[in-house]
Amino acid sequence: MNHPxxxxxxxxxxxxxxxxxxxxxxxxSANLAGVIATTAVVISFISAIxxxxxxxxxxxxxxxxxxxFFEWISVASLKINAGxxxxxxxAIMILVITGVGSLIHLFSIGYMxxxxxxxxxxxxxxxxxxxxxxxxxxxSLPVMFVGWEGVGLCSYLLxxxxxTDDQKAAAGMKAFVTNRVGDAAFLLxxxxxxxxxxxxxxxxxxQLAPTDPTxxxxxxxxxxxxxxxxxxxxxxxxxPLYVWLPDAMAGPTPVSALIHAATMVTAGVYMIVRLNPLxxxxxxxxxxxxxxxxLTVLLGATIGMTQWxxxxxxxxxxxxxxxxxxxxxxxxxxxxxxFHLMTHAFFKALMFLGSGSVIHAxxxxxxxxxxxxxxxxxxxxxxxFFFGWVAIIGLPPFAGFFSKDEILAFAFFSPLGHEALWAxxxxxxxxxxxxxxxxxALTFWxxxxxxxxxxxxxxxxxxxxxxxxxxxxxxxxxxxxxxxVIGAILPGHPExxxxxxxxxxxxxxxxxxxxxxxxxxxxxxxxxxxxxxxAFVAYHMYVQAPQKPEKVxxxxxxxxxVIYNKYFVDEAYFAGIINPLVKASxxxxxxxxxxxxxxxxxxxxxxxxxxxxxVRSLQNGNIQVYAMYISLGLxxxxxxxxxx
Amino acid sequence: MLSTDLFTQIxxxxxxxxxxxxxxxGMAGVLLRRNAIVLLMSIELMLNxxxxxFVAFSRYLGQQEGQIMVFFVMTIAAAEAAVGLALAVSIxxxxxxxxxxxxxHLKG
Amino acid sequence: MTPDVxxxxxxxxxxxxxxLGVIISANPIYSVLSLVMTMVGVAAIxxxxxxxxxxxxxxxxxxxxxxxxxxxxxxxxxxxxxxxAFTRGPVTGAIKIAxxxxxxGMIVGAIALSANSLMKTENNxxxxxxxxxxxxxxxxxxxxxxxxGFEALGVLLLVVAVGAVALARAKGGTHAQH
Numbered sequence: 059m060n061h062p063x064x065x066x067x068x069x070x071x072x073x074x075x076x077x078x079x080x081x082x083x084x085x086x087s088a089n090l091a092g093v094i095a096t097t098a099v100v101i102s103f104i105s106a107i108x109x110x111x112x113x114x115x116x117x118x119x120x121x122x123x124x125x126x127f128f129e130w131i132s133v134a135s136l137k138i139n140a141g142x143x144x145x146x147x148x149a150i151m152i153l154v155i156t157g158v159g160s161l162i163h164l165f166s167i168g169y170m171x172x173x174x175x176x177x178x179x180x181x182x183x184x185x186x187x188x189x190x191x192x193x194x195x196x197x198s199l200p201v202m203f204v205g206w207e208g209v210g211l212c213s214y215l216l217x218x219x220x221x222t223d224d225q226k227a228a229a230g231m232k233a234f235v236t237n238r239v240g241d242a243a244f245l246l247x248x249x250x251x252x253x254x255x256x257x258x259x260x261x262x263x264x265q266l267a268p269t270d271p272t273x274x275x276x277x278x279x280x281x282x283x284x285x286x287x288x289x290x291x292x293x294x295x296x297x298p299l300y301v302w303l304p305d306a307m308a309g310p311t312p313v314s315a316l317i318h319a320a321t322m323v324t325a326g327v328y329m330i331v332r333l334n335p336l337x338x339x340x341x342x343x344x345x346x347x348x349x350x351x352x353l354t355v356l357l358g359a360t361i362g363m364t365q366w367x368x369x370x371x372x373x374x375x376x377x378x379x380x381x382x383x384x385x386x387x388x389x390x391x392x393x394x395x396x397f398h399l400m401t402h403a404f405f406k407a408l409m410f411l412g413s414g415s416v417i418h419a420x421x422x423x424x425x426x427x428x429x430x431x432x433x434x435x436x437x438x439x440x441x442x443f444f445f446g447w448v449a450i451i452g453l454p455p456f457a458g459f460f461s462k463d464e465i466l467a468f469a470f471f472s473p474l475g476h477e478a479l480w481a482x483x484x485x486x487x488x489x490x491x492x493x494x495x496x497x498x499a500l501t502f503w504x505x506x507x508x509x510x511x512x513x514x515x516x517x518x519x520x521x522x523x524x525x526x527x528x529x530x531x532x533x534x535x536x537x538x539x540x541x542x543v544i545g546a547i548l549p550g551h552p553e554x555x556x557x558x559x560x561x562x563x564x565x566x567x568x569x570x571x572x573x574x575x576x577x578x579x580x581x582x583x584x585x586x587x588x589x590x591x592x593a594f595v596a597y598h599m600y601v602q603a604p605q606k607p608e609k610v611x612x613x614x615x616x617x618x619x620v621i622y623n624k625y626f627v628d629e630a631y632f633a634g635i636i637n638p639l640v641k642a643s644x645x646x647x648x649x650x651x652x653x654x655x656x657x658x659x660x661x662x663x664x665x666x667x668x669x670x671x672x673v674r675s676l677q678n679g680n681i682q683v684y685a686m687y688i689s690l691g692l693x694x695x696x697x698x699x700x701x702x
Numbered sequence: 703m704l705s706t707d708l709f710t711q712i713x714x715x716x717x718x719x720x721x722x723x724x725x726x727x728g729m730a731g732v733l734l735r736r737n738a739i740v741l742l743m744s745i746e747l748m749l750n751x752x753x754x755x756f757v758a759f760s761r762y763l764g765q766q767e768g769q770i771m772v773f774f775v776m777t778i779a780a781a782e783a784a785v786g787l788a789l790a791v792s793i794x795x796x797x798x799x800x801x802x803x804x805x806x807h808l809k810g
Numbered sequence: 811m812t813p814d815v816x817x818x819x820x821x822x823x824x825x826x827x828x829x830l831g832v833i834i835s836a837n838p839i840y841s842v843l844s845l846v847m848t849m850v851g852v853a854a855i856x857x858x859x860x861x862x863x864x865x866x867x868x869x870x871x872x873x874x875x876x877x878x879x880x881x882x883x884x885x886x887x888x889x890x891x892x893x894x895a896f897t898r899g900p901v902t903g904a905i906k907i908a909x910x911x912x913x914x915g916m917i918v919g920a921i922a923l924s925a926n927s928l929m930k931t932e933n934n935x936x937x938x939x940x941x942x943x944x945x946x947x948x949x950x951x952x953x954x955x956x957x958x959g960f961e962a963l964g965v966l967l968l969v970v971a972v973g974a975v976a977l978a979r980a981k982g983g984t985h986a987q988h
Contacts, residue, residue, distance in 0.1 A: 679806035680803065680806065681802055681805055681806070682732070682733055682734075682802060682897055682902075682906075683902060685732055685733055686733055686902060686905060686906050686909060689729060689733065689906070689909040689910065689913060690905070690909050692909075692913055693909055693912045693913050693916065696913065696916045696917070696920070697916065699920075700916060700919065700920060700923075709815070709819075710812075710815055711815075712814065712815050712818045715921050715922070715925055716818065716822070717855075717859070718917075718921050719917075719918050719921055720822045720825070720826070720855070722914055722917040722918055722921070723826050723829075723914060724825065724826065724829050724848075724852075725914075725917075726910050726911075726913060726914035726917075727826070727829035727830055727832070727833055728829070728833075729910050729913070730833055730906070730907065730910045731832060731833035733906040733909075733910065734833065734896045734897060734903065734906060734907075735833065735896060735897070736894055736896060736897050737838055739838055739880060739883060739884060740832075740833075740838050740841050742880070743832055743841055743842065743845050743880060744832065744833060746845065746872070746876065747829055747832060747833075747845065747848060750848065750849065750852050750872075753852065753864075753868075754852060754855060754856075757855075757856055757859050757861050757864060758859060760859075760861070761859045761860055761861070766944065766947055766948055766951050767951070769861055769863075769864055769944070769948055770948070770951060770952055770956050772861075772864055773864070773867070773948075773952065774959060774963060776867060776868070776871055776872070777963045777966075777967065778963070778966070779872075779876070780871055780875065780876050780967075781966055781967055781970040783876050783879065783880070784879070784970050784971065784974040785970055785973060785974050785977070787879060787880070787883050787974070787978075788973070788974035788975070788977035788978040789977060790883065791883065791886075791977070791978040792977055792978065792980060794887050800887065802897070803897075
């Protein structure tokens with residue numbers, strides 16, 4: 059079929075859904091709104107599949123479908139089209155977005171059926187998908203930025219969806235403001251790139267990107283990529299701008315699954331992959347990305363180990379997993395980053411939806427201390443969650459194993475990587491296994507700590523079907539990227555399909571030598587063994603000997619306290635940045651605005667008004683006074699004539 | 703010499719001065735009186751003052767046109783008096799007084 | 811002192827005093843009566859200037875018709891008890907009187923200054939003054955050269971008559987409160 063029409067359908071179907079639900083949100087019942095929204099996304103998903111099928115049909119060298127709808131901005135040398143481009147990278151993204159998006163919409167029908175504002179919720183969700191598709195398909199940075207801001211807006215609207223609760227409204231605000239910081243950097247990066255390259259289109263920037271890496275810091279390439287990366291830290295919740303993501307859990311759980319796990323937060327990773335030749339030309343930036351990613355892995359994982367809120371654990375887990383993706387980008391393994399992005403979208407969306415199902419069953423209870431033993435009440439949720447769990451802790455042959463292992467291998471072997479990065483990654487994997495096992499144990503296994511008046515029940519089919527589909531994807535999702543060492547011993551020698559698929563979109567790392575097979579096996583074995591051991595320790599601590607965790611916490615007292623309080627980052631931000639800013643703004647308001655600008659304008663208006671009232675007294679309607687003016691004028695005229 | 707001339711030789715200047723004095727009286731009335739009807743009378747006075755000078759000029763310049771003008775002025779003065787009095791009647795009906803300040807309320 | 815001169819001074823004095831009476835008397839009725847006196851004086855001055863027809867018209871139209879109208883309206887309203895004859899405001903009052911005084915003084919001054927040129931015109935004019943009955947000439951002029959103006963004035967009078975009646979008859983005056 060015609061590509062522009064398919065592309066338009068892909069983009070506009072969610073938008074139409076948004077309009078239908080958004081304009082009539084008071085009249086649509088929850089179910090009707092849900093069906094409309096889900097249909098819109100499914101239509102989008104079908105067009106995405108058709109487009110990708112067409113894309114597969116093209117020869118690998120020219121595997122790009124680009125559509126230009128109209129000229130958007132044309133100022134001097136700046137020419138920006140409302141153009142969209144589908145290449146192997148964005149193909150993965152649109153399939154994940156619309157596919158996972160459809161499942162989450164379906165799940166939302168069950169999850170939101172009792173909510174009065176369901177139609178509004180679905181409208182926002184559709185608008186989000188529309189913007190996300192613009193973000194991933196846009197053929198230039200400004201078009202991407204439109205989507206980038208749009209998803210930020212929808213994220214804000216959906217986090218603060220239950221805005222009557224002040225805390226939730228504040229969480230939305232926090233997400234929005236934090237993202238603004240990143241967006242400002244994104245804009246600066248865009249300006250720098252435009253200054254040095256004179257274009258903002260991805261393909262042109264990638265062509266113009268210097269082939270020789272520059273080590274200078276004040277180089278436009280280094281600075282531009284650095285600013286873009288800061289933008290990415292805002293959207294993708296990396297140090298130092300990750301603080302909004304845990305608070306974003308205030309939104310409805312399917313939103314957390316869609317926006318804050320599967321799609322929007324990966325936008326930063328996607329942007330870096332999109333511009334990979336440019337980033338490869340700036341090794342300094344790459345180093346910073348890798349270090350930040352590695353630190354975020356550790357930070358998220360450690361905090362995740364101490365949280366009691368089921369969604370907060372998953373949120374910190376997301377921060378940590380996003381750290382892996384940035385680590386991959388930083389060492390040049392863009393393909394691995396995309397791979398992990400995809401598998402993470404599957405298993406993390408699954409786990410968020412699973413937690414949603416649990417929360418739904420527990421009547422809005424999110425504290426895992428009040429759960430336990432839910433396995434027998436929620437069999438489907440438990441088993442799907444179980445597959446998510448094995449995927450995320452990296453047990454072969456589930457999805458997370460392949461992607462995480464590829465990242466770790468690259469961190470070790472890549473000329474941009476370092477053994478320390480691998481060590482941090484492996485440590486992160488160990489911690490991940492620990493906190494995810496802890497979550498599984500406290501929620502589903504062990505003795506029930508459910509309050510007596512709560513009666514957990516399995517969710518309706520609209521909620522369990524997405525869980526099952528995502529569970530299956532969490533099992534098989536990794537098989538498209540089987541590493542060569544494993545492929546070589548498997549029957550039929552399956553190839554690394556993903557690597558082939560992305561081959562022409564991603565620039566190879568300069569100076570990369572083939573991996574040493576023995577070392578790779580060893581590394582793989584070490585990380586898997588560590589993960590399994592740590593999972594067993596966690597199982598032991600939380601199921602077999604429930605009193606132990608408290609002892610451990612006491613033993614490492616201060617450290618535990620610091621981690622439990624999230625390293626006091628929020629407090630530090632308040633003390634160091636927000637409070638001084640608020641004080642300075644208040645000072646500006648009081649001394650500059652009220653006492654200077656306002657007063658000045660008042661004086662001006664008083665003068666004008668006083669002058670007006672003076673003149674007005676001349677025109678008082680008294681006819682005789684008018685006559686007096688006439689006679690005075692007459693006197694003056696005569697005087698003039700006589701004197702002359 | 704001039705002093706006796708001024709009183710014994712009546713010329714154009716005398717009539718003009720008389721006209722000016724009458725005019726000033728009328729203007730003072732227009733400016734100072736409250737009663738709208740007295741105001742109208744003062745206006746008549748001013749018009750008459752002008753008439754005097756017209757006739758005087760007509761006489762001393764020997765031209766009939768001045769008298770024609772007086773004729774017109776009189777007619778218009780009569781018309782103006784009629785309209786003015788009608789307005790005064792209206793004002794009186796409303797306020798039971800014909801103070802000139804009530805004309806401030808006329809709008810539109 | 812010839813009778814002519816005496817007559818002029820007598821008429822001038824009477825007229826000016828009567829004019830002052832118009833603006834000074836607190837009772838509008840006295841004002842009207844003074845005005846009648848002024849009109850008669852002006853008519854007499856017209857006679858001294860040889861404009862006999864105009865003097866007649868002055869008497870008939872002003873003293874006879876217009877002022878009767880004034881008197882009738884005043885009688886109708888019963889407005890004889892005026893307490894405040896003059897508008898209030900000492901400052902504006904002073905300015906007004908000063909303006910009038912200055913104006914009068916300057917006009918007189920101007921006449922005095924141009925006395926010489928006035929003399930000349932007098933001397934030129936005297937020769938062409940029509941000493942006899944000027945009414946016939948006036949009539950000819952009015953019905954030939956100024957016919958259009960004359961007819962227009964007729965129309966104006968008609969319109970004014972109708973308009974005045976309409977205005978005065980309007981229920982509740984111009985400020986009817988609906």
